[in-house]
Amino acid sequence: MNISKEAKVGILALVSFVILYLGFNFLKGSDLFSSTNKYLVVYDNVDGLVASNPVMLNGLSIGRVKSVDLMQDKQNKLLVVLEINNKISVPGRTEAILADGGLLGGKMINLRMGSGKPLADGDTLIPVKDVGISELLKTKALPVMSNADSLLTSLRTVTLKFKDTGEYLNAVLKNSDKTITGLNGSVTGLISENRSNLAGITGNMKNLTASLVETEKGLKPLLGKFNTMADSLNALRLGQTLNETKKTVATLNKILAGLEAGQGTTGKLLKDDSLYVNLTKAMTDLDKLLIDFRLAPKRYVNISVFGKKTPPPVVK
Secondary structure (H helix, E strand, C coil): CCCCHHHHHHHHHHHHHHHHHHHHHHHCCCCCCCCEEEEEEEECCCCCCCCCCEEEECCEEEEEEEEEEEEHHHCCEEEEEEEEECCCCCECCCEEEEEECCCCCCEEEEEECCCCCECCCCCECEEEECCCHHHHHHHHHHHHHHHHHHHHHHHHHHHHHHHHHHHHHHHHHHHHHHHHHHHHHHHHHHHHHCHHHHHHHHHHHHHHHHHHHHHHHHHHHHHHHHHHHHHHHHCCCHHHHHHHHHHHHHHHHHHHHHHHHCCHHHHHHHHCCHHHHHHHHHHHHHHHHHHHHHHCHHHCCCCCCCCCCCCCCCCC
């Protein structure tokens, strides 16, 4: 039986296609020589989960994601179909945890076995979304970044204030340098102008020092005499002197008490104001008399050469 070349090419192409298909599925994780059970999981968001991502149980791959479909009639939720080796018994209330695939990226499904009856092919698992490393880093890093931004803003504000303060200090230091330079010049000029006066003052101070030394020499004998006089005064009868002083003080107290009570002439002068009133009245009368004398002197002094009397003036 002869086979044409066209038939041979067709058969070779078919075999190649089958091998390519089986190899592609094998590379995606499909086990071509074992049967599997299908389980359904509904997620709100799969975070990049795609077909052929692994299904893990305690770190061991037991299946793969067969497909991810969008259900528009159910609020755009995502239906994930899992193919798990039928040798693995999946009990009820088993959770399908969507987690990160590790440091290399990607997603995977981790199974957390429940405690119910074994599920049948086509049953639904409980969807759970795990917080991945990226989400954890984002959650922890955002507050840190916000605090860092606030800190940088505060540091920038403080730096600007220190900049103004530095400029102010530079101006103050420049003014201080000018002031010190002016003071040095003024002091130098003042010393130069008064150098002769300072020399004279220094000479006078020397003379004064010499005079004080001579005065001290003269004061030493005088101090000795004062010491002798003090010794003599200490030898006096201080008790008698104190008694006489007490008697004098008592007498003065009696005199002051009498004055306070208005006794005697001096006491009456101090306490009785009649003398003051009479003196005031006398001064008033004397003042009126002087005024009258000034206005009509002829009333008191009447001198007539021919014996004619001058009539007194009329007092208004």
